[in-house]
Structures are given as C-alpha cells and as structure tokens.
Amino acid sequence: MNLLAFSDASSFETETPDIDDVRGVTEDVWASLLGEEEILLPRAVPPGTPFDKDDVWSSAVTISGAWQGAVTLEVDADAARQLTSQMLGIPNPEDAEESDVADAVGELVNMIGGNVKGMMPGPSTLSLPAVAAGRAAFSNDMHEACRLDVSWRGAPVRVCVHVPVASDD
Amino acid sequence: MRALIIDDSRAMRSILRKIVTQLGFETDEAGDGQEALDKMRAGLVPDLCLVDWNMPVMDGYTFITSVRDNPEWRDVTLMMVTTESEQRQIVRALAAGAHEYVIKPFTPEAIVQKLELLGLKAKFVTPDGAIA
Amino acid sequence: MAADGAGMTTPTAFASVSALVRRETSMIYDEGKEYLVEARLAPLAAAKGLRLEEYVARLAFDAVERQKVIDALTINETSFFRDHTPYQAFTDAMLPPLLDARAHTRRLRIWSAACSSGQEAYSIAMLLDQHLPAGWDYEIVATDISTQMLERVRNGRFSQVEVNRGLPATSLVRYFTREGREWEISERLRSHITVRHLNLAAPYVGLGTFDVIWLRNVLIYFDAETKADIMRRMLPMLALDGFLLLGSSETTLDMPADLATAWRRETIGRVQAHRRAGAPTGGTLPTSTPLARTGA
Numbered sequence: 001m002n003l004l005a006f007s008d009a010s011s012f013e014t015e016t017p018d019i020d021d022v023r024g025v026t027e028d029v030w031a032s033l034l035g036e037e038e039i040l041l042p043r044a045v046p047p048g049t050p051f052d053k054d055d056v057w058s059s060a061v062t063i064s065g066a067w068q069g070a071v072t073l074e075v076d077a078d079a080a081r082q083l084t085s086q087m088l089g090i091p092n093p094e095d096a097e098e099s100d101v102a103d104a105v106g107e108l109v110n111m112i113g114g115n116v117k118g119m120m121p122g123p124s125t126l127s128l129p130a131v132a133a134g135r136a137a138f139s140n141d142m143h144e145a146c147r148l149d150v151s152w153r154g155a156p157v158r159v160c161v162h163v164p165v166a167s168d169d
Numbered sequence: 170m171r172a173l174i175i176d177d178s179r180a181m182r183s184i185l186r187k188i189v190t191q192l193g194f195e196t197d198e199a200g201d202g203q204e205a206l207d208k209m210r211a212g213l214v215p216d217l218c219l220v221d222w223n224m225p226v227m228d229g230y231t232f233i234t235s236v237r238d239n240p241e242w243r244d245v246t247l248m249m250v251t252t253e254s255e256q257r258q259i260v261r262a263l264a265a266g267a268h269e270y271v272i273k274p275f276t277p278e279a280i281v282q283k284l285e286l287l288g289l290k291a292k293f294v295t296p297d298g299a300i301a
Numbered sequence: 302m303a304a305d306g307a308g309m310t311t312p313t314a315f316a317s318v319s320a321l322v323r324r325e326t327s328m329i330y331d332e333g334k335e336y337l338v339e340a341r342l343a344p345l346a347a348a349k350g351l352r353l354e355e356y357v358a359r360l361a362f363d364a365v366e367r368q369k370v371i372d373a374l375t376i377n378e379t380s381f382f383r384d385h386t387p388y389q390a391f392t393d394a395m396l397p398p399l400l401d402a403r404a405h406t407r408r409l410r411i412w413s414a415a416c417s418s419g420q421e422a423y424s425i426a427m428l429l430d431q432h433l434p435a436g437w438d439y440e441i442v443a444t445d446i447s448t449q450m451l452e453r454v455r456n457g458r459f460s461q462v463e464v465n466r467g468l469p470a471t472s473l474v475r476y477f478t479r480e481g482r483e484w485e486i487s488e489r490l491r492s493h494i495t496v497r498h499l500n501l502a503a504p505y506v507g508l509g510t511f512d513v514i515w516l517r518n519v520l521i522y523f524d525a526e527t528k529a530d531i532m533r534r535m536l537p538m539l540a541l542d543g544f545l546l547l548g549s550s551e552t553t554l555d556m557p558a559d560l561a562t563a564w565r566r567e568t569i570g571r572v573q574a575h576r577r578a579g580a581p582t583g584g585t586l587p588t589s590t591p592l593a594r595t596g597a
Contacts, residue, residue, distance in 0.1 A: 021482045028462060032274035033184075037337065087180035089187060100179070107178035110223065111273045114252025115461070118272075119481050122255040126223055128177070191323075254461070260474050270470035272461055279465040282380060286469055 014163040015067065016145040017116050023148050025115040026159050029108060030152065033086055040150040040157070047147075051135055051158050053077075058136035059105045061113035065124030069145070070162040071113035072136050073105065076155035080105055102131040112159060141165050170289070173215040174198045175205045175232065176250070177224040181273075185219050185250065188277045192284065201225050202232030209236070215245060217289060219280075220267070222251035222258075230262060237266035246287055250275065314357045318342070321360065321367065322374050341373040364550035368521050379420045380467035387546050390572040391513065392428050395544045398581070399512050400434070402542055409439045412511040412538070414501060415519040416443035419454035419494070420463070425515070426490040427472055442508060444499035451496045457486035502527050510540050518548035529556050536563055536577060545575040 023040075030038055045052075055077040062070045075083070078093075084104035085093040096104075106129035117126050146161040172194040174185045182198050189196060197213060199205035201224040209215075218236070220229040227235075229249060236242050249262050252273040259270050269283045315335050339353065345366065346356035360367050382388050399409060409429065413422040422443040429439045443454050464473055464484045477484040497508070501519065514535060520528050532553060539545055545564075547553075553564045553575060564575045567582075 018481060024460075024482045028460075029274045032276050032462075035334065035337075084180065088183045103178055104180040107180050110178070111252045114223075114273065115254055115482070118254030118479060123257060124255075126253065128223060128225060254479070256474055256479050259470060263470055263474065267470075270473070272465055274461075275465050276462065278380075279462070282467045283465075285385065286382075286467070 014069070014145070014166065015120060016163060017119055017161055019146050019148060021119055022112075022116065022146055022159060022161060023150075025112055026148060026150070026157075028115075029111045033083070038152070040152050043149040043151045043156065045147075045149040051156065053156055054135075056080075056135055057101055057105045057131070057133055059109040059129050059131040060136060061109050061129050062127040063113065063117045063120070063124050064127070066122050067117070067120035067124050068164050069116075069120070070142060071109060071116050072158075072160045072162065073109040073112060074136060074156075074158040074160075075105060075108075076157070077101075077133075079152055079155035079157065082153065083108065098133065102133075106131045116161060170217065171195050171197065171213075171215040172217040172219060173205055173208065173213070174219045175200075175202060175224070175229065176219070176221040177201055178221075181221070181250075185280070188280050189217075189219070191277075192281065202227030202229060202235070205232055206235055209242065209245075214242060217246045217248065217284070219248055219250045222249060222253040222262070230265060233262065233265050233267050246289065248283060248287070250280070311354065314354050318357055318360070318370065318374075322371060338374065342370060345369055345373060365521050368518060368548060368550040372518060372521075379417050380463075381420045381472075382424045382467045383420065384549065386571045387515075387517070388424060388428060390569040390574065391425070391544075391546075392432050394569045395513060395574070396432055398542065400437075403512070407437045409433070409437070409513075410509060410511045411439065411441045412508070412514045412516075413441060413443045414499075414514060414516045416445045416454055417447075417450050418459075418463075419443060419450075419457065420459075420467075421515055421517070422454060422494055423457070423476075423486055423490060424467075426493055427476055429493075430476075430490060439493055440495060441493055442495045442497055442511070444497045444501075444508075446498070446500050448498055451498060454494065455496050457491045457494075458483045459486070460484075501531055505534060505538055508538065510543075511538055512540050512543045514539055514543070514545040516545060516547055518551070520547065520551050525555075529560055532556060532560050532564065539577060541577055542580050543576070547573070547575060549573075 027040055030040055051074045053076045056074055057077055057080040058072060058074045060070055060072040080101050081093040081096045084090065084096040084101045087104045087107070088096070088100055090096050090100065110129050114126055117124055141164060142162040143165050144160050145163040148159040150157050170193065172189045174182045174196055176182050176185070177200050186196050186198070194217065197208060197215065199208055203226045205218065206227070220232055222229040229251060233247050236245060236247060247267045248269040248271065249267045250271045250273065254272045262270060268287055271279055271283055315338060318338055342353060342356065346353045349356060349366070351359065360370060403409060411425055413425065416422050422441050425441055433439060445451050458480065460483055464477065473484065476487050476490055478487065499505070502523065516535065520531065523531065535545060552573070553560055553566070563578055565578050565580065567574045567576050
C-alpha cells in the first residue's frame with residue numbers, strides 16, 4: 001500500500017453510470033435487434049417500487065475489477081418471448097421454449113452490461129449472465145445506483161445498475 | 170466461403186447466421202472457444218471466424234491466441250463480435266491477431282461493412298437465389 | 302405491422318429495392334420493413350408523378366433516382382470510408398502526384414462539401430495522418446448547410462453504432478477515446494478540421510482553393526441549372542492539378558457544353574475523378590489492395 005492510495009481513501013466512492021447512458025445503451029440494443037422504429041417509452045415509477053409484474057424474466061451480469069457492480073434486466077414474460085422469437089427467428093412467440101427465452105434474456109443483459117462496463121473505469125471483467133424465470137433477488141451488500149424503467153410494446157422493462165454498499169466511514 | 174460462428178448465446182448465433190448466410194457464407198457454429206478449436210482440429214477450417222469474448226470453457230481471446238499459434242490456420246480471418254468494449258481490451262484482441270472488431274449491439278450492415286474492409290467482399294444473394 | 306396498402310403490394314418490387322440498397326450500401330432491409338421502404342420512397346415517386354411500382358421499375362435504368370432512393374433509405378447512415386473506392390483512389394492515385402507538386406509548401410487543403418456529421422472529413426484526416434510524410438500539414442474544410450451537423454463535426458463525437466460502421470478497428474483504437482457511451486476523435490485530427498456554414502447554391506467566399514474537393518451525392522438534390530452553376534463555380538475553387546470527386550451516379554456528361562469541356566473526367570480504378578481541363582494527366586491506380594486489412 002502506498003501513500004497515494006491512503007490519501008485517496010477519502011474520495012473512495014464508487015462511480016455510477018449516467019442514467020442517460022444506460023438508457024442510450026438499452027435503446028441501442030433494442031434498435032439493433034428490432035429496428036429503429038421500435039421505441040422504448042419512459043415509465044414514471046417511484047423509487048423503491050418493485051417490478052410491477054409477476055410473470056417476468058430476470059437476468060444479471062456482474063462486473064469486477066477496477067469497477068465493481070452488477071447490471072440486471074427484468075422483462076415482462078410476454079415481451080421476453082417476443083424478443084426471443086425475434087432474436088432466434090421463431091415465427092410465433094408462443095413457440096419460444098423456456099431455454100430459448102433464458103438464452104435471449106441472458107444475451108440482452110450481456111450486451112447492456114458489457115457496454116456499462118466499457119463506460120466505467122477499467123480494467124474489469126464481465127461475468128457470464130445468470131438468468132431466472134421470476135423476479136431478481138439481490139444480496140443486501142449491493143444497492144441500486146441507477147434504474148431505468150421503460151415500456152416496450154406496452155410491457156414493462158427495467159434495467160438496474162447496482163454497486164456495492166460503501167463501507168462505513 | 171465458410172464462417173464459424175462462436176458465441177455461447179444461441180440467439181446471438183442465430184442473428185449472426187442470418188446475416189452471413191445472406192452474404193453467401195455457409196455457416197458452422199460453436200458455443201465456446203474449445204468447441205470451435207475441436208471442430209477446426211477435426212478438419213473444419215473456416216475462412217472466417219466470428220468470435221464472442223465472454224464464453225464458458227474457453228473465451229474468445231484465448232481462442233484467437235490459439236488459432237494464431239497454429240501456422241496452418243494463418244488464412245483464417247478472425248473477427249471479434251462482442252460486448253467487451255473497453256478500449257484496452259480491443260487493443261489486446263487486435264494485438265493477439267484479431268483482424269477486426271465489432272462491438273455489440275451491432276446492426277447487420279456493421280458486420281457487412283467490416284467484412285468488406287477485410288476484403289471478404291460480400292456476394293449478395295437475392296431472394297430468388299441469384300448472386301447479385 | 303406493415304401497411305399493405307395501395308403501394309408496394311408486389312413482393313418483387315420490395316425485393317428489388319431491398320437488393321439495390323443492400324448492393325449499394327450494405328444495409329439490409331428485411332421482409333417486414335416494407336412499410337418503411339414505402340414511407341421513404343412515396344415522396345420520391347410522387348415528385349416524379351409516378352405510382353410507387355412504376356417508380357421502382359424506373360430505378361433499373363435511372364442512376365440518379367437510384368442514388369436518391371439510397372440516400373432516402375440511409376438517412377443519418379453516413380459511415381466512415383463510405384464506398385471505400387474513392388478513399389483508395391485518394392491515397393493511391395491522388396496523393397502521390399500532389400505530394401510531388403506541393404513539395405515546396407508541404408501543405409494540402411481538402412474540402413468536404415456537404416459534410417453531414419463529419420465521417421467523410423474525419424476519414425480523410427485519418428488517411429492523411431497515415432500517409433503524409435513528416436513535416437507536412439493539412440487542412441480539411443468541412444462545410445454543410447445544417448448548423449446542427451456542423452456542431453456535431455466540431456464536437457467530433459460518434460456513437461457506438463457509428464464507429465461500428467466502416468471504421469477499421471485499428472483506427473478506432475488509434476484515433477478515438479471512449480467518452481461515456483460515445484467515442485471522441487483525437488485532438489490531433491480535429492485540429493486539422495475547419496468547420497464552415499455554407500449553402501452550396503450561394504457564393505463561395507473566403508474559402509481559398511483546394512487540392513481535392515469531395516462533393517459526393519449532393520448535386521442530385523439540385524435542379525439542372527443550379528447543378529451546372531455549382532460545377533461552374535467549383536472550377537476556381539480547385540487547384541489546376543487538383544481532383545474533384547462526385548458520387549458514383551453523378552456526372553458532368555449531362556451538363557452544358559462549356560462544363561463538359563471545362564471538366565475532364567479521369568478514371569482511377571472504379572472511381573471517376575473530375576479534373577480541370579489543362580490539368581496534368583496521370584493518376585493511375587497501382588495494384589489494388591484492400592483499403593484497410595488490419596491486424597496480423
């Protein structure tokens with residue numbers, strides 16, 4: 001440990017990504033898969049509100065290294081099947097199997113998470129995605145630093161960036 | 170021409186397959202770098218590899234290094250297609266022998282234009298199957 | 302979701318437009334995008350007093366309308382090194398004689414006319430950065446009618462989607478720095494770009510003369526008279542031994558006789574360069590190599 005590290009300790013506060021950048025990255029992902037005409041509409045959701053759908057798919061990636069954090073995606077299940085059918089070229093969204101949806105929702109958070117990592121101080125590594133049918137649960141050593149609530153084809157979509165809870169000063 | 174698509178996501182492989190198939194490539198797929206190396210060692214040597222970075226078993230960076238270590242695979246064109254977008258990582262991949270680098274998310278034309286940069290001039294297949 | 306109305310009802314019409322766009326721009330319009338193609342082409346067809354299908358049929362033999370279709374379907378889709386071949390001709394065939402001729406001043410001036418968001422100007426800057434010998438200087442004057450676009454050129458920031466397109470990865474890491482979600486061009490290149498607001502149909506005042514003028518895919522938007530006027534006023538803007546580049550569908554052949562003689566066409570590879578009558582001949586393209594085979 002050197003002096004510089006010590007003198008830096010007072011400013012040890014995790015940087016958080018800008019919400020506009022997170023929105024932009026998410027919009028880019030949607031546009032690349034579905035075309036420019038597919039719009040993500042903003043949704044006003046009060047802070048602390050849980051994702052308002054029970055039938056939901058969640059996925060997460062963690063980033064570790066010079067920057068620590070996690071990026072999660074929650075998507076309404078119907079919307080997730082539509083995204084899956086688009087990505088996998090399945091004509092009827094109803095025909096998308098659970099493993100297909102898991103794959104697609106995992107790749108979506110991978111794309112968003114990788115770009116979030118690219119915007120933060122590096123070097124860091126990105127985990128493989130973890131996917132679950134249902135709401136995402138988080139350990140309490142992480143807190144939500146940035147949250148994007150949007151609506152796609154009328155269904156809710158949420159992207160969150162979580163950072164470790166700062167140790168007491 | 171033959172393209173090997175290496176990505177752990179079937180959805181992403183499907184997207185890439187659709188694009189390069191339209192360009193007249195025949196395609197093979199692998200879910201990680203090791204599976205891709207195994208296929209190549211078994212004689213399936215492609216003209217082009219589209220390589221993700223973050224994958225289980227063997228990541229794309231290790232795969233590229235392994236391909237470059239084998240002189241018999243000198244002619245294989247390597248293009249990273251990944252969400253890894255830290256500038257220093259792009260530099261690393263290029264130094265390890267990747268010819269091109271596409272950052273996810275991408276539009277189909279980004280892939281097409283990068284392949285043109287590499288001199289892999291696309292042969293467009295029209296809906297009736299003719300080469301335009 | 303597609304509006305299957307009176308317009309592009311036959312799949313062949315859509316297929317031929319989609320094949321055209323793919324061939325010329327490498328953009329892919331899949332099935333399901335019919336409504337989008339229709340929306341963008343309808344005004345062009347109407348301007349010609351044609352039904353959409355008649356208009357599409359006409360594209361087979363009308364290069365000018367073809368270019369308009371491509372532009373309409375690629376709005377804001379300018380890419381770095383768009384079309385490749387002009388850039389290859391620039392470095393391989395235009396630069397060598399200019400380097401000889403300007404050995405005393407060691408300075409080149411380039412005009413990117415109708416520069417849009419600046420990809421053309423910055424593509425040229427990257428090539429000059431790589432190909433000019435030490436001790437040489439260059440200025441690229443980027444002009445556009447849109448002040449909003451000029452602001453973008455000045456900022457030199459491009460989105461991830463934009464830098465994915467047409468830009469070799471080696472150039473991305475060499476000339477850009479990631480700034481949040483965007484990539485910012487290096488000051489080393491930006492310092493050579495001068496941004497000027499200019500309507501091509503109005504007088505060209507205080508611009509000086511140029512060694513190479515890039516005037517691509519913009520004349521098609523002017524009527525014949527204005528087009529001729531622009532080409533006439535371009536003459537004194539270009540050094541006697543300079544080069545002017547038009548879009549691949551644009552020509553001086555259909556212009557008044559005085560212009561057809563004042564501008565000499567010179568074929569460089571697959572590119573038609575325009576030169577002033579009396580310019581020295583030369584500029585043959587050496588062996589063709591891909592513009593940017595990067596990496597190992």
